[in-house]
Amino acid sequence: MSRHWISALPVSLLGLGLLAGCAPDGGGVQSTKMAAIQGRGKLICGVEGKLPGFSFVLPSGQYSGLDVDVCKAVAAAVLGDPSKVEYRDLNSSERFAALASGEVDLLSRNTTMTLSRDAAGGNGLSFAPTTFYDGQGVLVPVASGITDLKGLAGKPICVESGTTTELNLADRMREQNIPYTPLKFQTSDQTFAAYLGGRCVAVTSDRSQLAGKRTSFPKPDEHTLLPDVMSKEPLTPATTNADPAWADAVRWIVNGLFQAEESGITQANIDAKVAEAKASANQADLRRFLGVEGDFGKQLGLPADFVVKAVKAAGNYGEIFDRNVGPKSALKLDRGLNRQWKDGGLIYSPPFR
Amino acid sequence: MQSLIRRLRSELFATPADAVISIALFTILAAAAAGFLHWALRQAEWAVVQVNSTLFAVGRYPIEQQWRLWLLTTLLAAATGATWGMLRAHPRRDRSGQLWPRNDRLAVAVLIAASLWVPFALGLTPAIQLRWWLLTALLVAARWLAGRFGAGLPPALKRLLPIVWPVLYLVGMVLIGGGIGLARVAPAEWGGLLLTLLASSFAILLCLPIGVLLALGRRSDLPLLRWGSVLYIEFIRGAPLITLLFLGQNILGFLLPGGLAPDRVWRAAWVLTFFAAAYLAEAVRSGLAAVPRGQLEAARSLGLSSAQALRLVVLPQALRVALPAMVGQFISLLQDTTLLSLIGLLDLLGVARSVMANPAFLGKNAEVYLTLAILFWCCCAALGLGSRALERRLDPHAVPSRV
Numbered sequence: 001m002s003r004h005w006i007s008a009l010p011v012s013l014l015g016l017g018l019l020a021g022c023a024p025d026g027g028g029v030q031s032t033k034m035a036a037i038q039g040r041g042k043l044i045c046g047v048e049g050k051l052p053g054f055s056f057v058l059p060s061g062q063y064s065g066l067d068v069d070v071c072k073a074v075a076a077a078v079l080g081d082p083s084k085v086e087y088r089d090l091n092s093s094e095r096f097a098a099l100a101s102g103e104v105d106l107l108s109r110n111t112t113m114t115l116s117r118d119a120a121g122g123n124g125l126s127f128a129p130t131t132f133y134d135g136q137g138v139l140v141p142v143a144s145g146i147t148d149l150k151g152l153a154g155k156p157i158c159v160e161s162g163t164t165t166e167l168n169l170a171d172r173m174r175e176q177n178i179p180y181t182p183l184k185f186q187t188s189d190q191t192f193a194a195y196l197g198g199r200c201v202a203v204t205s206d207r208s209q210l211a212g213k214r215t216s217f218p219k220p221d222e223h224t225l226l227p228d229v230m231s232k233e234p235l236t237p238a239t240t241n242a243d244p245a246w247a248d249a250v251r252w253i254v255n256g257l258f259q260a261e262e263s264g265i266t267q268a269n270i271d272a273k274v275a276e277a278k279a280s281a282n283q284a285d286l287r288r289f290l291g292v293e294g295d296f297g298k299q300l301g302l303p304a305d306f307v308v309k310a311v312k313a314a315g316n317y318g319e320i321f322d323r324n325v326g327p328k329s330a331l332k333l334d335r336g337l338n339r340q341w342k343d344g345g346l347i348y349s350p351p352f353r
Numbered sequence: 354m355q356s357l358i359r360r361l362r363s364e365l366f367a368t369p370a371d372a373v374i375s376i377a378l379f380t381i382l383a384a385a386a387a388g389f390l391h392w393a394l395r396q397a398e399w400a401v402v403q404v405n406s407t408l409f410a411v412g413r414y415p416i417e418q419q420w421r422l423w424l425l426t427t428l429l430a431a432a433t434g435a436t437w438g439m440l441r442a443h444p445r446r447d448r449s450g451q452l453w454p455r456n457d458r459l460a461v462a463v464l465i466a467a468s469l470w471v472p473f474a475l476g477l478t479p480a481i482q483l484r485w486w487l488l489t490a491l492l493v494a495a496r497w498l499a500g501r502f503g504a505g506l507p508p509a510l511k512r513l514l515p516i517v518w519p520v521l522y523l524v525g526m527v528l529i530g531g532g533i534g535l536a537r538v539a540p541a542e543w544g545g546l547l548l549t550l551l552a553s554s555f556a557i558l559l560c561l562p563i564g565v566l567l568a569l570g571r572r573s574d575l576p577l578l579r580w581g582s583v584l585y586i587e588f589i590r591g592a593p594l595i596t597l598l599f600l601g602q603n604i605l606g607f608l609l610p611g612g613l614a615p616d617r618v619w620r621a622a623w624v625l626t627f628f629a630a631a632y633l634a635e636a637v638r639s640g641l642a643a644v645p646r647g648q649l650e651a652a653r654s655l656g657l658s659s660a661q662a663l664r665l666v667v668l669p670q671a672l673r674v675a676l677p678a679m680v681g682q683f684i685s686l687l688q689d690t691t692l693l694s695l696i697g698l699l700d701l702l703g704v705a706r707s708v709m710a711n712p713a714f715l716g717k718n719a720e721v722y723l724t725l726a727i728l729f730w731c732c733c734a735a736l737g738l739g740s741r742a743l744e745r746r747l748d749p750h751a752v753p754s755r756v
Contacts, residue, residue, distance in 0.1 A: 049697060049707055056710035057699070059404045061413035064711075086541055088617075089697030089707075097603040103617075189718070216716025330712035 031245035034078060034301050037105055042084050045071035046104035049089030052212035053325040053333075054110050054132075054235075063087045066324040067108040069314040070131055070237050070254065074106060076313030077253045077306035096123045099240055106239055106250060110134075113236040126247035128237040128254045131317075132325075133337035133346055135229035136168050137207035139214060142224050144201050149178060149228050156181040156200040160191050168231040169204050188213075202226075206233055211331045229337075249300045256307035258349035259289060260316035262340055267315040274308055289352045296352060317347060392719075401717040402724050403476040405708045409724070412544015412699045418536060421528045422547070426488060432521055434492040438499025439514060440746075452500045461493055522558070540618035544699035546728060548618070552700065553687040556625040560686075561679075563626065564633030565668070571638055582634070589631035595692050597624050602696050621693050629686045636682055640675030641667065673747050680740035684733045701725055 037043050047055040047067050055065040063071075063085075072082035090098050090109055096117075098104045113130060116122035138157075140146045146155075149172070159166050161184035173180050183200050185191040192213050195203035203210070207225060214220045237254065239247045260266075263286065265273050277283055277292045288294040291304035298304065314320055318340070325333045339345025365375040402409070411422055441452050468489035472482040529551065531537035543551065570582030589597070601624040602617055615623070644667050652662035672679075694703030705721045708714060714721075 049699075049703075050710040052710045052712050052715055056712075057408060057413065057704070057707040058711065059408060059708075061408060061416070086539070088541070089699065089703065091695060091697055094599065094603055094696065097607075101603070101607045212712065212715060215712060330715065 031243050031249065031301055033105060033239075033243040033246035034249060037078055041079065042086050043071065043075040043078060043106065044086045044088060044104045045074070046088045046090040046095055046098055046107045046109050047071065048109045049087070051110060052215075053208065053329055053331045055087075055108075064324070066132060066320055067110060067237075069320045069324065070108045070257075071106065073257055073310035073314040074250055074253050076309040077256075077302055078249070080303070080309055082313035096125070099125070099238065105246075106237060108237040110235040111238055113234045113238075117238075120241055124241045125238040126241050126244070128239070128247070128251045129258065129349070130234040130236045130346070131254060132208070132235040132321075134206050134208050134233035134235050135337070136165055136204060136231040136233070137210050137229060138202050138204045138226040139195070139210045139223050140202045140226060142222050146201065146226070148226060149173070149176060152180055152202055153178050154180065155202065156183050158183050158185065158191050158195045158200040158203040160185055160188055160205065164231070165205055172228075172230045204230070207336075208325065208331070208333060211325070211333045215330045215332070225334075245301060249302055252296075252300055252352075253302075253306060253310050255349040255352075256289075256310055257314070257317040257320065258340075258347050259352060260307065260311045261318040261347070262342065262349065263289065265290075265311060265316060267311060267319060270308060270311050274305075285352070393723075397720050398717060399474075399720055401708065401714040401720050405704075405714075406475045406477065408704050408708060409545050409701065409728075411547045412704055413542045414544065414547065415538060415542060418531075418538055421535065423484065425525050425528045427491065428521060428524070430488045430492040431495045432517060434495025434497075435499040435503075436514075436517070438496045438501075439503040441500045442503030461496070464489055464492070522554075540616045543618065545704045546701055548693070548699065549687070549690050549701045550732070552618070552622045552625060552693065553683075553690050555622045556629050556686055557683050559626045560629035560633050563630035565637050565672075567630060567634035568637035568641060569663070571634065572641060586631045586634055589628055590635075594624075594628050594689055595695060597628055598692055598696050600624075617696070618698060621696060621698060625686065625689065628689075629682060632682050633679060636675045636678035637671060639678065640671035640673070643674040644670045673744075676740065676744055676747070680736060683740075684736050687732055687736065688729065701728060 045068075047063065047065075049055050049057070049063075051065070051067075053065055054067045055063060058064050068087070071085045071087065075085045076082040088098065088104050090104070090107070095107055095109055095111065099107050100123075107125075108131075110132070111117070112134075113127045117125050118127055138149070138152070140152075144151075146152060152173075157169065157180050159169055159182050166182065166184065169182065181200075183194060185194060188205070188209075191203060191205075194200060196217065205213075207229070210225060214223050214225075217223060237250060239250055241247075260270075273286065274290050274292070277286045277290045281287075284293075286292075288296060290308055291297050291306065295304070297306050300306070303309065315323065321335065321338060322328045325331045326335065335343075335345060337346050339347060341348040366372045411419065414422065437457075441454075441457065468485050472485045477485075527533055527535065529538065529543065529547070530540070567582050567586060570578045571586065573579050573582070598621060601620045605615075605620060648666055648670065649662055652666040653659070657665065690700055691702040693700040694706060697703070699707065702725065705725055709718055709721055
């Protein structure tokens, strides 16, 4: 606890100074965390490390995945170099302690945003915008002809025991009065082996997990995800409450990735877009977004062109999604809830104004 | 041939019931073996191991610095060959005095076969295959040279030999981690077999002195020392290793300010060391208990001080008795390093789990785990063989063996 207090101290002192009459000169509040990262020259990013599509190590030794790309974007925005990241594999039990003790600067580790994790009286995290809306789904063989939860009535369903997955399944089926037989297994491997062995007509887990597992099936095309989503799992990068300025910076870097997709800015055309913004004085939105005019970067304690650096490093959100978990990856996940708001999804950046 | 058939008959086909059981068991074993071979040769896709072989070997160690590891491997090969040859050149009475006993010839044959086949099977580039062949050639050549000319070395040089290994260990640490003019490679980038061997060798080397001190402390007449040792040993033995590892990873960050806490790899290595020391202390204590009291009394009556008596008379005998238990401890320590993967380090198991999460290799668990099992078996077998050779060499009552 004392470390929260210590790291919050300079920020609050600065706040007091501002209150006492030093007129804010348009500059942002300097984050101690950001100063530490810049001093160190390296962002320490907590990842899962063993999650298909989200974070894993390539044969070349490089980290890769959707969570990893968020780390890269933040490093590029803060330090100007996406390779200046030290990745820490964290398991679910130590991730919050590692963040609270300051061992990692940023947690980009498929963490579900919940009230108790956000609240100051709980884990005291500060969540960035959600980068992947996951949810519990159901996988069935195409040949079974099942198209919704009702079709599972009276059928055996494979599920890992002792997980929230098992509880969610029970809740949703009870709500809709669908009788079913849960077949419970200790590990994920056993659960899927039983499903493939034909012991149940369906298997349930998080949709991203199901999609990952499906690619390892002998015949992936013979299995399909039901459209029903049984729980909300907003997977979200997080920092702590101890340094609001740092949390703001991360939040707006992620928003920048969202906005870039909405504005049609990609890794490929970013240089052209910057040139266009510089050339055309009437494109006020674009000029502000790319840091050609205005002081958004300064307000956040970031370089003026932090969005340009982030998008150059990782691409816009759509590119990150497609490359790691979408059509260009082995997982082939549908965008679903992760579409832009204009396309009926939940990806929505507040205005850069 | 005749005796073989006779033995088979008496051991497996003595009675009709025996014969039935034998045939049934052989059928099951043969079916299992055939099933395994069919899987390994036909169904398994070994690309996951071939493509990721560097990851399994050294984890995320930067490619441009990997020459340091090659240099270290070269030094290790030369030192291993030379040590092996020197031991054979100085046969004690437990040896037949042969330079090339049958087991040694067998070991060299296995080594050469492995160095020819493994790099080829892994699909390494010809240049790297060649490196492994040269390394093996170096080891065998050093073995031959040291065996041939080792006995003729001047005594002053021979006395320097035992410190070759500690020096090599320190040199290895510098080569791996950097310093003294070499670029630093952060422990976070060590991984795979390199991290597994480093963490376990570090813990094995350091837990030995700590364990001996704890064992002596537990048998001490000073109450504070005795109770301190008892408390430490019982506390460590009362807690599962994984909880201690978590404690080391999570608590230190809160206790020490960011920069002061040792790197998490070192934290884990120290936790392993302190954990193993407690168990080792009990093994050493059993060895101490096995040394008759008369030995100490005789040593003291010869005018040796307590420390001298302990160092020259009691401990050598105690450690010899405790050796099998200690080596058992070392082997389990080597396997305990797999727990590092649970605290997010990329040891062999951690790397393997990350590789299995690569969408390109999803579902290749069996291939990866089998590779891991073989690697661990090789390491543990080497420890076991080494310890048995050491036991034979240290055993004063051993009849000269003919191997």
